[in-house]
Amino acid sequence: MAIALYIAVMAGVTYLVRMIPFAFFTKKIESVYIKSFLHYMPYAVLSAMTIPAIFFSTGNMTTAIIGTIVALVLAYLDLPLIAVAIAAAAAVFAAGVFLN
Amino acid sequence: MSKKKNSFLLGMAAGIPIALGYLSVSFAFGISAVRAGLTYIEASMISLTNLTSAGQVAGIDVIAARGSLFEMAAVQFTINLRYALMGISLSQNLDKSYTFPYRLIGAHGITDEIYAVCSTHKEPIKPAYMYGMTAIAVSGWVSGTFIGAFAGKALPEQVTAALGIVIYGMFIAIIVPPASKQRSILFTVIAAALLSIACKLFLPMISSGFAVIICAVGAAALAAAIFPVKEE
Numbered sequence: 346m347a348i349a350l351y352i353a354v355m356a357g358v359t360y361l362v363r364m365i366p367f368a369f370f371t372k373k374i375e376s377v378y379i380k381s382f383l384h385y386m387p388y389a390v391l392s393a394m395t396i397p398a399i400f401f402s403t404g405n406m407t408t409a410i411i412g413t414i415v416a417l418v419l420a421y422l423d424l425p426l427i428a429v430a431i432a433a434a435a436a437v438f439a440a441g442v443f444l445n
Numbered sequence: 446m447s448k449k450k451n452s453f454l455l456g457m458a459a460g461i462p463i464a465l466g467y468l469s470v471s472f473a474f475g476i477s478a479v480r481a482g483l484t485y486i487e488a489s490m491i492s493l494t495n496l497t498s499a500g501q502v503a504g505i506d507v508i509a510a511r512g513s514l515f516e517m518a519a520v521q522f523t524i525n526l527r528y529a530l531m532g533i534s535l536s537q538n539l540d541k542s543y544t545f546p547y548r549l550i551g552a553h554g555i556t557d558e559i560y561a562v563c564s565t566h567k568e569p570i571k572p573a574y575m576y577g578m579t580a581i582a583v584s585g586w587v588s589g590t591f592i593g594a595f596a597g598k599a600l601p602e603q604v605t606a607a608l609g610i611v612i613y614g615m616f617i618a619i620i621v622p623p624a625s626k627q628r629s630i631l632f633t634v635i636a637a638a639l640l641s642i643a644c645k646l647f648l649p650m651i652s653s654g655f656a657v658i659i660c661a662v663g664a665a666a667l668a669a670a671i672f673p674v675k676e677e
Contacts, residue, residue: 348487354514355504356494358521359528364552367532368545374537381669383534385633386661387564388623389668390527390557391616392637393660397645399613403606412607416614420621426462433614434469438607 403437407444412437456577459566463558463578464585466615469608470498471586475593476605477502481509485594492590496556496583499657500524527658531560540569547572554579558612561619629672637664 374380403409416433424432471492478488483505495501500521507517532555543551551572559578563570624631640660644651651659 348483348508350514351504351508351517352487352491352494354517355491355500355521358518359495359497359500359525360553362522362525363528363532363555364549365532366529367536367552367555368548370533370536377673378669380537381672381674382665383537384674385630385665385668385672386530386534387561388620388630388633389637389661389664390531390657391561391620392634393641393657393664394557395613395616395620396638397642399610399617402609402613404609405606408606409610412610412614413617416610416617417621420618421625423622424618426615426618427465429618430462430466430611430614433617434607434611437610438603441603441606 403441405441405444408437408440411440452571452573453577453580456574456579457581458577459562459574460559460578460581462615462618463562464581466558466612467582467585468589469611471589472593472608473605474498474501475590475595478505478590479594481505483508483594485591488594489587489591492587493583496553496586497525497528527557527661528555528560530658530662531555531557531564534564535560535570538564538566538569540571543570543572551575551579554582556582558582558615561616565619565623629668632672633664633668636667637661640664 374383399413400406400409403412412433415436416429419429419432474492475485475488478491479485483491491501491504495504503520503524504517507520532552535555539548554575559575559582562578563575566574620630620634624634637660640663641656644656644660648656
């Protein structure tokens with residue numbers, strides 16, 4: 346089967362899943378429970394995506410844990426997103442060099 | 446008009462860490478796409494039209510196995526279903542100018558990261574703000590794919606390994622500050638993390654996209670029951 350066809354199906358389904366609720370849902374939600382649920386959603390999504398995946402993100406759990414600790418500390422100190430992200434990668438790199 | 450341009454630039458600035466994170470993640474995607482038998486043009490086309498990590502990785506698996514188009518559609522639908530929830534969530538905090546035609550375009554920019562940054566943004570979202578963020582994120586995502594597909598093997602392994610953590614470092618930077626200030630968010634974050642670890646340990650057959658939906662919905666539902674948000 347042509348690869349272009351696979352790509353078209355991938356793109357089409359992904360777009361519709363994003364577009365239909367976003368474009369057609371215009372009501373303001375009144376329910377306190379649903380509002381609260383939506384308020385907590387982004388934090389829950391990010392946390393579930395990060396843990397435990399971050400520990401497998403570098404191919405070496407020791408360097409990944411070191412990077413995670415660096416990210417947690419710098420994030421707790423309220424550093425900008427980009428600084429936290431790059432410092433975590435730098436820590437992983439340094440740990441990788443040091444451990445070998 | 447100048448105000449419009451301003452929000453576009455603001456969106457781009459807020460999207461820089463996303464773009465850098467994407468650059469490193471899509472770089473890895475580019476390498477695997479070529480391994481799965483795609484050309485670097487095909488790999489970049491997938492990144493441009495899909496703009497999602499888990500769905501794309503699953504997609505090239507289907508292509509490599511020469512699966513059916515129905516399987517492809519079902520896999521994409523399941524893994525990307527979270528974007529439908531995020532779209533509803535975002536729809537609650539849009540500026541009045543964000544009308545239907547703008548939404549048709551803006552929908553393409555609903556990713557985990559853009560959603561996270563937009564939904565924690567203090568003001569209602571203007572189309573230009575989200576478009577600016579999407580534009581820079583897409584450039585990072587597509588160019589990372591292209592470079593990874595084209596020249597991935599040339600980089601030292603320790604560099605690509607270190608880049609793997611970038612996107613997660615950004616996630617941590619988004620969730621830790623509010624979690625350290627609000628008990629309800631701390632609760633949400635810990636509940637989602639524990640559920641996610643439990644999924645990985647006890648339900649390893651569930652795809653990662655689907656696991657994220659279950660854990661996030663579970664944790665947010667629990668948090669909403671225990672800590673209802675008071676009206677401002």
